[in-house]
Amino acid sequence: MALSPTLYSFTNRWECDENDHLNVQFYFSRFDEADQQFRLISGLSDSVAGARRVRHVRYHKELRTGDLITVHSGIAFDGPHLLTVVHEMRNSGTGALSATAIDGYEPNPGTVKSLRQRFADYQTPMSSDATPRGLSASPASARPALDKLLQNNGALCFRGTVMPRHVNADGKADDQFALSCCTDGVPHVWERSPLTQAYLSQHNLGRVAIEMKLIWHSPLKSGDMIVVASGFTGSQNKTFGMRHHVFESRTNRLAATLDVVALTMDLDARRAVDLPEEARTAISKMVLA
Structure with a gap:
């Protein structure tokens, strides 16, 4: 079956970051809206498949100010999860694939046959473009304590508060909030390496994410205060x-x-460049234990 259209949108100038392209938090917000629409269209719900365990996003081609956006969604039973919802985001002006997201669910294995029948009209083969590449598909099982994290090469990079505008209809903080906290904090993580703001500016380079995996372990509600602790995992x-x-x-x-x-991008050529050896060496010495 063909993917179902679940979003028609537009890239606003105020949503673009210092690299002059759509900030990642707004990719997540659009995938979340597309998912809400897909749930309404298909009848998928937590009571049917359980709660979403992971959202895995790959970025394929930049979206820049004024670009038109569409998202199409479907269910892949041959994906990396027992039930995998696939979202494809395209620049509808050019047809280019801009980003993909997969939402992983783990319903009772005994219900998969009935779920295949229930969602027969929304099934799609798993897309190779959406298949995880640089990150494993499965949710991370480790849940480090904050103090242990800070003792093992992690560092604080952000503090914030969940405001009413950050919560969804269920009263829980949404994906965009989590992404905004991390993206506002991440320059402080880069600053711990030789890839400082001064270095990037000197070489006309930008900070770019090409793949992300978000996992909610417990909900946040309006009024909760948060802290983000981050570190490197390899290079x-x-x-x-x-x-x-x-x-x-x-x-x-x-x-x-x-x-x-993540990678560094030449802002003129709009392409990735090799990391300097000193950056790889420095990062290797700061990997989270």
Whole structure:
């Protein structure tokens, strides 16, 4: 079956960041809206498939000011989860694939046959473009305590408060809130490496994420205060990894984790460049234990 259209949107100038392209938090907000529409269209719900365990996003081509956006969604039973919802975001002006997201659900294995029948009209083959590449598909099982994280190469990079505008209809903080906290904090993580703001500016480079995996461990509600502790997870020739941990500040309860694969982009050529050797060496010495 063909994917169902679930979003028609537009790239606003105020949503673009210092690299002059759509900030990642707004990709997540659009995937979340597309998912809400898909749930209404298909009848998918937590009571049917359980709560979403993970949202995994890959960025394929930039969206810039004025670009038109569409999202189409479907269910892949041959994906990395027992039930995988696939979202494809395109620049509808050019047809180019801009980003993909997969939402992972783990319903009771005994219900999969009935779920296949129930969602027969919304099934789609798992897309190779949406298949996780730099990050594993499965949710991370480790839930480090804040104090242990700070003792093992993690560092604080953000503090904030959940405001009423950040919560969804269920009264819980949404994906965009988690992403906004991490993206506002991440320059402080980069600053711990040789890839400082001064270095990037000198070489006309931008900070870019190419893959992300968001996992909610426990909900946040309006009025909750949060802190983000982050660190590096490794590096390769062009890319390196980070993991952000969002904690509720009063009890130091882990609320969410965000894994990121990032790179530096030449802002003129709009393409990735190799990491300098000193950056790879420095990052390797700061990997989260």
